Amino acid sequence: MARAVRKSRKPVELGAESLGQAAECLRVLAHPARIRMVQMLLSGRYTVGELAEDCGIPDNVASEHLRLMQRCGFFTSERDGRKVYYQVAEPHLADIINCIESRFSK
Amino acid sequence: MARAVRKSRKPVELGAESLGQAAECLRVLAHPARIRMVQMLLSGRYTVGELAEDCGIPDNVASEHLRLMQRCGFFTSERDGRKVYYQVAEPHLADIINCIESRFSK
DNA sequence: TTGACATATCGTCATCTTACGATATATTGA
């Protein structure tokens, strides 16, 4: 029962390399607490403890999430006394979070 | 060494419910072959075999990826003879893929 | 009907992910 859309030939888009990176980036983002942390950090600078409390998870777990995201370039951190502040380093995160929000805001 | 950005108070954004859904959606997308399939299907209608070949994976593996994505509402499918065509059902996928592409092209 | 093709499903296994508790490190103030 026939064609509805014409194939304009395979999309060229991303190479295997980039597909892998994109997938990894999405995998890192694909966790409720991590999405929340990105949202928070897009609106300011927060400590591990503040992020952990907001997410309702223990500090050490929050610290591991933050480390993961820092490793892949999402965040940078800087120490201020005994606290460590994290902030967004990857500018494209805002775009992706916007997509997510516009899809999932009720 | 002090504040760079003022906190405008916690972002209200998504509830725990929506965060969970968003995370699940990202997790489903977080695989090179699945990203590729979404890209393909955003530009037309393709069979399991065509998608599998393009991704360089066996048909049964492609079929499992497609099933996963169909389960969470990304795609619908319709049979035409012995072939099955998949197509995009979730309109927001285009937005997210655009974000990904603009980040990872090159 | 039979055989070939296209797709789907199932069981299994290796690997990854996550959370947890315990412990380690760094910084401050007494």
Added chain:
DNA sequence: TCAATATATCGTAAGATGACGATATGTCAA
């Protein structure tokens, strides 16, 4: 110096994920 606070790291165990081969289902054509 010591104790308290904030963060980081490590080992581990439970659960999820992904690929594979084998098999099942559905469809067509001879």
